[in-house]
Amino acid sequence: MVIFEHVTKRYGKGDNSNVAVDDITFAIKEGEFVSLVGKSGAGKSTVLKLLIGEEKPSEGRALFKETDIGSLKPRDFPWHRRRIGTVFQDFRLLEGRTVAENVAFAMEVVGKPNKEIREVVPQALKLVGLEGHEARFPQEISGGEKQRVAIARALVHNPDLIIADEPTGNLDPVTAWDIIRLLARINSIAGTAVILATHDKDIVNALKKRVIAMDNGRIIRDDPTGRYAL
DSSP: EEEEEEEEEESGGGGGGEEEEEEEEEEEEOEEEEEEESSSSSSSSHHHHHHHHHSSEEEEEEEEOEEEEEEEOGGHHHHHHHOOOOOOOEEEEEETTTTHHHHHHHHTTTTTOOHHHHHHHHHHHHHTTTTTTTTOOOOGHHHHHHHHHHHHHHTTOOOSSEEETTTTTTHHHHHHHHHHHHHHHHHHHHHOOEEEEEOOOHHHHHHTOOOOOOEETEEEEEETTTOOOO
């Protein structure tokens, strides 16, 4: 489903260029749960940006479901990004909208009919355990609940893949585990592939899922047994 073929990403030109991703090759199958790990600056976020088309490779090819992401035209990106649900560390909720309205907004901006929105939003909120919270505002709910809203928002387009970029970075350990278990449940029940970008060793080691480790823009280990470090 995801294929990176000798992908390099440089910022800048000549002697002043910075290599963020350096000749990486990997593939992720449909339905896989993969932890992408490494210290800050290792290249994790650049990989995710290449996958959603926010950046283009300097060399090589990045493909999603046989689509060469680097060749997409601007008009293609809304369609491409609906196939990938993205969850961020900072939630990115609209403070002036309720929980239900925040989730619905992701459908409104692409012109989904109101009937479909009314059907899908409650289903997404039920899946993430937020029934009864529809009318509450972001400032009235906890950090863990905010992240659940963000996950519900990522699910409304029935994506083939969820990217979670440090989704537990602003959460306490207990709440963080709740979010990770929710992502694992979505992966297991819905068959949605998940890429979890994190530097939390305890979470990665407990998941026992595939781990791709990065350092200085390169893949240094691709471990199916699921350990952050040997």
